[in-house]
Amino acid sequence: MTENLLDFDAQAMQSLFAAMGEKGFRARQVLRWIHQRGEPDFERMSDLAKDLRAKLSLSARVEAPAVVGDSVAPDGTRKWLLKIDGANAIESVFIPEDGRGTLCVSSQAGCVLDCAFCSTGKQGFNRNLTTAEIIAQPWIANRLLGRDPNGERVITNVVMMGMGEPLLNLDAVIPALRLMLDDNAYGLSRRRVTVSTSGVVPGMDRLREECPVALAVSLHAPNDALRDRLVPLNRKYPLRELIKACNRYLDKAPRDFITFEYVMLDEVNDSDGDARGLAAIARRVRSKFNLIPFNPFPDAGFRRSGADRIRRFAEILRREGVTVTTRKTRGDGIDAACGQLAGDVTDRTRRSSQKVHRITELRA
């Protein structure tokens, strides 16, 4: 089997080229062809020597998942379904806003963590994505979105907030993040790439050491009793440990802050007292809060907090000195909002025995 070069970050590419007896700058040239120009065909990499192109064609390939779904919502949000193998498909979402374009990237087919309010979690888990399958998401999106009128690529930010828990797949996620930051690939600044975690403490420490990009932590409750119910991982890494890990993360990046994500669930975690509990946490970590109105899915068992409740909750936080924003709901009509991504995952955890899969269509 030939090597898929989408799996290679700059360092791995250098080693591969060294092993072929090629100079380091050739590795960078190939990275630029693949990631900046979106070129999968070595024969078309016109400034490479003919014999190098021939060598690459024999020993390597650039292979991305097939796009098996492509939908656009009235607000311009666009969602792709990518077939990663015969049994699984994952989703990525592009969110255009004034002056920026954010790509929401998946890291796993499903998720083992089973948060109470998340449709990915309800689907169960199949497998980790490879580096190629992760980086293929911006690669494909750039090819399909084209350039803006100034000739610039339209993806200015990446958030690892799609399907899966990125910190449970760091072996594949870290090389993909490095490619996102690499000037020969996507050239995004460290602050424009965000990893979101439900609180995998050892993963936070490893990310801090190996690739300290912006960090978002899914908090969702001001105390352990409620968080144990909503985010079962809390039983393993309770708030005290999580908050310590946030502060260790910030030690590495003194000018940064943690973004705490907080899904607004009607009469579950949206009382005035909950807001005051969060303000107490905010005093212990340099942070901003991002309130996410709950996005429903079939049989979710939760309701979204009312708009007035969310405003009041935000107001209490603000009065306590906390910086808070409320996430606009995007992608209505195409199930592209936070927590609605489901793709087509063949569950291996038997959590989703009720779900009817569309896999037969995907195999066709």
Ligand code: SAH
């Ligand atoms: N596994 C990671 C990243 C993916 S989820 C994490 O949990 O952080 C991205 C964000 O969407 C998380 O904050 C998650 O809690 C939130 N989310 C999940 N389901 C949701 C839903 N139904 N409505 C709104 N937000 C949701």
Ligand code: SF4
């Ligand atoms: Fe997994 Fe994140 Fe969904 Fe929880 S919210 S089940 S960690 S994807």
